[in-house]
Amino acid sequence: MKIRRADRLVDMTNYLLERPRKLVSLTHFAERYDSAKSSISEDLTILKRTFQERGIGLLETLPGAAGGARFTPYMTREDAAEFIDELVEEVSDGTRVLPGGYVFLSDLLGRPEILRRVGRLIATQYLNDNIDAVMTAATKGVPVAQAVAEELNVPFVIVRNDSKITEGPTMSVNYLTGSSKRVEKMELSRRSLPTGSSVLVVDDFMKAGGTIKGMMSLVGEFEGTVVGAAVFAEGLVSERVVTKYTSLIQVDTLTSDGEGITVAPGNYETEIFGE
Amino acid sequence: MKIRRADRLVDMTNYLLERPRKLVSLTHFAERYDSAKSSISEDLTILKRTFQERGIGLLETLPGAAGGARFTPYMTREDAAEFIDELVEEVSDGTRVLPGGYVFLSDLLGRPEILRRVGRLIATQYLNDNIDAVMTAATKGVPVAQAVAEELNVPFVIVRNDSKITEGPTMSVNYLTGSSKRVEKMELSRRSLPTGSSVLVVDDFMKAGGTIKGMMSLVGEFEGTVVGAAVFAEGLVSERVVTKYTSLIQVDTLTSDGEGITVAPGNYETEIFGE
Numbered sequence: 001m002k003i004r005r006a007d008r009l010v011d012m013t014n015y016l017l018e019r020p021r022k023l024v025s026l027t028h029f030a031e032r033y034d035s036a037k038s039s040i041s042e043d044l045t046i047l048k049r050t051f052q053e054r055g056i057g058l059l060e061t062l063p064g065a066a067g068g069a070r071f072t073p074y075m076t077r078e079d080a081a082e083f084i085d086e087l088v089e090e091v092s093d094g095t096r097v098l099p100g101g102y103v104f105l106s107d108l109l110g111r112p113e114i115l116r117r118v119g120r121l122i123a124t125q126y127l128n129d130n131i132d133a134v135m136t137a138a139t140k141g142v143p144v145a146q147a148v149a150e151e152l153n154v155p156f157v158i159v160r161n162d163s164k165i166t167e168g169p170t171m172s173v174n175y176l177t178g179s180s181k182r183v184e185k186m187e188l189s190r191r192s193l194p195t196g197s198s199v200l201v202v203d204d205f206m207k208a209g210g211t212i213k214g215m216m217s218l219v220g221e222f223e224g225t226v227v228g229a230a231v232f233a234e235g236l237v238s239e240r241v242v243t244k245y246t247s248l249i250q251v252d253t254l255t256s257d258g259e260g261i262t263v264a265p266g267n268y269e270t271e272i273f274g275e
Numbered sequence: 276m277k278i279r280r281a282d283r284l285v286d287m288t289n290y291l292l293e294r295p296r297k298l299v300s301l302t303h304f305a306e307r308y309d310s311a312k313s314s315i316s317e318d319l320t321i322l323k324r325t326f327q328e329r330g331i332g333l334l335e336t337l338p339g340a341a342g343g344a345r346f347t348p349y350m351t352r353e354d355a356a357e358f359i360d361e362l363v364e365e366v367s368d369g370t371r372v373l374p375g376g377y378v379f380l381s382d383l384l385g386r387p388e389i390l391r392r393v394g395r396l397i398a399t400q401y402l403n404d405n406i407d408a409v410m411t412a413a414t415k416g417v418p419v420a421q422a423v424a425e426e427l428n429v430p431f432v433i434v435r436n437d438s439k440i441t442e443g444p445t446m447s448v449n450y451l452t453g454s455s456k457r458v459e460k461m462e463l464s465r466r467s468l469p470t471g472s473s474v475l476v477v478d479d480f481m482k483a484g485g486t487i488k489g490m491m492s493l494v495g496e497f498e499g500t501v502v503g504a505a506v507f508a509e510g511l512v513s514e515r516v517v518t519k520y521t522s523l524i525q526v527d528t529l530t531s532d533g534e535g536i537t538v539a540p541g542n543y544e545t546e547i548f549g550e
Binding site: 005006007009010011013014017018019046047049050051053054056098099100102103104105106107110111112113115116138139140142143146147149150153154155156157158160164165166167168189191192205 | 280281282284285286288289292293294321322324325326328329331373374375377378379380381382385386387388390391413414415417418421422424425428429430431432433435440441442443464466467480
């Protein structure tokens with residue numbers, strides 16, 4: 001049964017949104033809707049226009065017999081700035097400061113509507129990069145990694161401090177925690193990550209960057225390439241062991257009175273969109 | 276500027292898909308597209324029809340001045356059965372069996388296209404329930420919880436065995452691990468979960484069910500209500516401490532020869548769709 005254009009547009013939108021960065025052939029759509037390829041091409045023009053006007057993402061259409069469409073979600077600079085401002089406001093709350101100057105963020109990183117945009121924002125940064133996997137450290141980096149992996153449509157892998165019997169053979173590295181200068185160990189299941197992968201490293205919070213640096217060296221052990229490092233929040237420290245990274249927000253706690261917190265946009269906007 | 280129907284349909288589909296279970300008013304759409312409410316109503320009829328025909332989800336339209344639309348994603352029985360068969364096949368692989376009869380599943384639970392469907396499937400089960408939060412245990416339950424929380428559009432919270440300084444005040448319970456009969460402790464940040472919440476408990480793997488039972492008692496400490504318990508996979512055990520739960524797959528490893536694995540659909544289909 002031939003499908004009306006209106007119905008095709010709705011289903012095609014859902015179909016492409018569920019498959020970021022995958023090329024879907026014209027033939028596939030033509031068969032799915034029992035429609036001519038020329039009609040499908042017209043549909044894709046409408047989708048492309050609306051995706052662009054609404055800041056949903058990029059729809060690339062490849063012409064010809066082997067042609068098709070590939071949807072890459074992104075966030076516009078305007079939406080990015082607005083979202084980062086929203087995060088700054090949410091985190092600027094003295095009751096988030098914990099003893100030792102730590103900041104409570106678990107509520108934010110457990111809210112789907114926040115995570116979706118965190119993932120979208122970080123993925124935007126790697127719009128033109130080839131990424132095979134996202135890597136993070138257990139436990140609190142996981143939601144960020146999953147959100148980014150969904151937008152990139154690639155697997156994510158979880159590095160752990162404690163080896164679990166359900167992970168099988170692991171590869172491990174020792175790393176120096178940046179702030180306390182302790183030597184610790186992190187491990188990744190051998191089977192999680194194919195050798196030679198291009199990896200994006202993400203985490204929820206970075207201080208001196210010891211964990212990020214550890215993950216980077218783990219990527220090396222898997223003979224992979226680090227495409228970049230991105231964190232949700234960075235703390236203010238005097239010295240960092242990682243220099244190339246992006247952060248969405250920057251958090252400074254005044255441990256002297258145990259209450260004060262100063263939050264500002266991280267380096268994301270400047271790094272990605274320029275001054 | 277008035278927006279054409281075709282463009283409205285594309286944007287409206289994206290808008291509703293990003294906001295599961297939220298009521299979006301007709302007025303909101305009418306303003307967003309500078310279009311008459313009668314046109315918006317016609318658009319919603321098209322969306323509703325396509326969402327149903329394609330098994331994307333339920334679009335409820337509420338008529339009248341205070342009316343609007345609410346999208347609830349679901350999976351049809353046919354798609355559910357097909358997905359569960361796919362999981363059974365993926366897991367039926369002797370190389371997944373680890374010493375002690377454990378099963379390696381981290382690769383599957385790190386793939387967005389699998390997680391999206393796991394989340395959709397578990398959320399389908401609670402189509403008509405009011406759920407305030409999803410709860411899981413660190414670390415491997417997190418991807419399942421996040422996937423389910425996205426479909427339900429509610430926050431998820433992570434219970435841990437080790438208290439972290441970044442969690443602030445916690446509530447803890449002791450629980451008996453089902454298999455080894457050890458007493459352990461699990462904790463949840465006090466601030467993560469509002470008192471009196473309706474909670475769905477999820478995990479990646481359940482053997483005797485000690486962790487699930489522990490989480491249920493933790494919900495009780497927060498004066499909440501357990502709406503249900505759902506796991507990705509269940510192992511075969513002689514005795515269980517949790518009786519009401521659903522599982523997508525059932526895994527039996529033959530530890531005697533250390534290689535064999537038998538995988539079957541879990542109780543999901545029977546429990547949800549009937550025999």
